[in-house]
Structures are given as C-alpha cells and as structure tokens.
Amino acid sequence: MIVILKEKSEERQLNHLTEWLKEQGISLHMTKGLHQSILGLIGDTSKLDINLLKQMDIVEDVKRVQEPFKNANRKFHPLDTVIPIGNTVIGGGSMTVIAGPCSVESEEQIITVAESVKGSGAQLLRGGAFKPRTSPYAFQGLRNEGIRLLLEAKKATGLPIVTEIMDLSQLELFDEVDVIQVGARTMQNFELLKQLGHLSKPILLKRGLANTYQELLMSAEYIMASGNENVILCERGIRTFETYTRNTLDISAIPVLKNLSHLPVIIDPSHAAGAARFVPSLSMAAIAAGADGLIIEVHNDPQHALCDGVQSLTMEDFEKLMKHLTVIKNAQTACLED
Ligand SMILES: [Mn+2]
Numbered sequence: 001m002i003v004i005l006k007e008k009s010e011e012r013q014l015n016h017l018t019e020w021l022k023e024q025g026i027s028l029h030m031t032k033g034l035h036q037s038i039l040g041l042i043g044d045t046s047k048l049d050i051n052l053l054k055q056m057d058i059v060e061d062v063k064r065v066q067e068p069f070k071n072a073n074r075k076f077h078p079l080d081t082v083i084p085i086g087n088t089v090i091g092g093g094s095m096t097v098i099a100g101p102c103s104v105e106s107e108e109q110i111i112t113v114a115e116s117v118k119g120s121g122a123q124l125l126r127g128g129a130f131k132p133r134t135s136p137y138a139f140q141g142l143r144n145e146g147i148r149l150l151l152e153a154k155k156a157t158g159l160p161i162v163t164e165i166m167d168l169s170q171l172e173l174f175d176e177v178d179v180i181q182v183g184a185r186t187m188q189n190f191e192l193l194k195q196l197g198h199l200s201k202p203i204l205l206k207r208g209l210a211n212t213y214q215e216l217l218m219s220a221e222y223i224m225a226s227g228n229e230n231v232i233l234c235e236r237g238i239r240t241f242e243t244y245t246r247n248t249l250d251i252s253a254i255p256v257l258k259n260l261s262h263l264p265v266i267i268d269p270s271h272a273a274g275a276a277r278f279v280p281s282l283s284m285a286a287i288a289a290g291a292d293g294l295i296i297e298v299h300n301d302p303q304h305a306l307c308d309g310v311q312s313l314t315m316e317d318f319e320k321l322m323k324h325l326t327v328i329k330n331a332q333t334a335c336l337e338d
Contacts, residue, residue, distance in 0.1 A: 003062050007060075013058040036060070069218055072224055073261065082264075085124065095326075097325070098266075099318060100117060105142070106149070107149050109299075110152070115156065118158075119319070120315070130143055132166055139306040150177070165192070185208065194226050197228045198228070199228055205234060206268065210238065255289065267282070268294070284324060300314075300315060
C-alpha cells in the first residue's frame with residue numbers, strides 16, 4: 001500500500017501517522033520528493049482501514065498495490081484450482097455443465113429432467129428446493145421435500161446435485177447435497193459464508209446483480225478464510241440500464257476473474273438472459289471465452305413450470321446445445337494450444 005502525503009505536512013503530523021502505522025505492525029519506507037513525499041507500507045495491510053487513512057489531515061491519497069483477497073488470489077496460487085465432484089471435476093479448463101429445472105416440482109419432473117440432461121451430457125443436476133423469489137406470493141419451493149426428491153434423482157441417475165441454501169437454519173438438510181449454491185441475493189450474507197467455510201464440500205458462489213468482481217472475490221475469501229478452498233465462482237448477469245434481457249451477462253467476468261483468481265469460473269446464461277431463445281448464444285460465448293462450465297435451466301414442460309419457465313430450455317433444445325458446445329470447446333482448446 002502506498003500513502004501519498006500532502007505537500008505541506010508538518011513533522012508532528014507525520015510522526016503521529018508513522019507511529020500509528022507502526023503500532024499496527026507495518027514497516028515504512030519513505031520517499032521524499034521535491035514537493036511531495038510518499039510512504040510505502042510493508043507488511044500485512046489487509047486489516048488496515050483505507051478510509052480511515054484517507055481522512056487523516058496530511059494524507060492526499062492512498063493506493064493499494066496488493067488486492068485485499070489472499071486465499072482466492074492467483075498471485076499466491078498460480079495454478080488453477082480443480083475441484084472433484086463425484087466422478088467429474090470443475091476447473092482447470094473443464095467444460096462442466098450443470099443442468100436442471102429452476103425448481104424441483106415433483107418426483108416425476110425431476111427424474112425425467114435428470115435422465116434427459118444426463119443423456120445429453122450434463123455432469124451435474126441442478127434444482128431449487130428453497131427459492132429466493134422477488135415476490136413473497138410466488139412459489140417458494142418444496143423445501144425439505146425438494147431436497148429429498150433431488151436425492152431420489154441422484155439415486156436414479158448418479159448425477160451429483162447442486163441446490164441453493166438461503167439461510168443457516170437450513171444447513172443440516174444439506175448433508176447429502178454435493179454442491180451448495182449461494183445465490184446472487186445471498187452473496188453477502190457473511191455469517192452464512194463463514195459457516196460454509198467450515199464444510200469441505202464445494203460451494204457455488206453466484207455474483208450479486210450489483211456486485212463488483214472484488215466484492216465477489218471477497219465473499220469467496222470469507223468461505224476460504226474459514227478453511228474451505230472449494231469455491232466455484234459464477235457470473236449470472238448484472239443490472240445495467242438495459243431492460244430487454246433480464247440482466248446483462250458480463251462476459252468480461254471470465255477473463256478478469258481467471259486473471260485475478262485460481263478458482264473455477266462458470267456462467268449462468270439462463271438468469272442473465274431471462275429468455276430461453278438467448279441461452280444457446282450466451283452459453284457458446286461463455287465456453288469460447290474460457291469458462292470452466294455452465295449452469296443452465298432445463299424443464300420437461302417450460303410452459304407449465306412453476307418458476308422461470310420462460311428462460312428454461314426444453315430437453316430437446318438442451319441436447320442440441322450440448323452438441324454445439326462440444327464443437328466450441330474443441331475450437332477453444334485448439335486456440336489455447338496455438
Ligand atoms: Mn431460476
């Protein structure tokens with residue numbers, strides 16, 4: 001971290017600042033310029049309150065040279081993290097596809113979709129049991145029963161399951177769930193993140209619709225700081241001025257997050273687009289840009305779905321998309337080898 005001092009700083013003020021920093025275990029390196037002086041801060045500055053520093057009378061500006069996230073940072077972990085889940089992996093250039101309905105609605109529905117997406121090549125099954133809906137009057141999910149039905153579908157197909165947790169009180173129901181999803185609206189429930197950090201199972205962390213890359217990585221840091229390194233980052237569209245699509249898919253998230261972090265990055269094209277017809281294009285763009293996987297909503301009867309039917313692919317369209325994705329993935333791999 002670098003502290004730029006104001007042009008007219010008194011000796012007394014400078015001593016006060018340096019003493020304060022030293023008390024916090026920071027060593028200092030002073031560079032005296034003709035007009036301005038600069039303090040280089042050496043040591044662990046992650047706990048320093050940057051705003052408090054900025055407000056001091058002799059401080060002109062403060063700049064971080066090191067990101068505040070350590071565990072998720074690629075600088076300290078140059079190789080990609082590859083997370084094993086059942087018979088598959090996610091990360092390190094994988095193309096891991098998670099597919100299934102927005103919500104678990106019935107045993108017949110979830111098993112039908114699970115068998116179909118497995119046949120098309122999906123490696124994991126998604127399905128919501130606890131649903132964070134914008135309206136309290138909308139379908140809230142089958143809750144405990146939804147998790148039981150997902151486990152039935154897992155038994156029938158062998159696909160590991162991914163489902164969303166909304167609150168700490170639900171945690172004991174997630175014992176047999178393979179991947180716990182933290183949704184966009186829960187991304188900054190820090191108490192929940194800390195507790196998930198005490199588990200060893202993978203956590204799929206979705207970016208909030210108005211959160212920066214750094215905020216997403218700091219949320220990952222919460223999980224990792226408690227000991228769980230198995231975090232999967234997921235971009236699912238952000239809020240912009242455009243209202244035609246449900247959200248705007250931020251493709252930049254893929255190269256940027258992969259540059260900043262070693263964690264796997266996947267894309268959710270369904271919630272970003274909000275319309276099934278745009279999902280194939282966004283999925284192909286994501287794989288071409290180097291995403292490690294996708295999470296896609298697929299329904300056996302989208303018109304009658306209890307949630308997000310308009311953005312759900314039919315099982316036939318999903319099968320077709322998987323074929324196209326294989327072509328894109330092969331091309332992307334060939335480009336990397338070039
Ligand atoms: Mn949904």
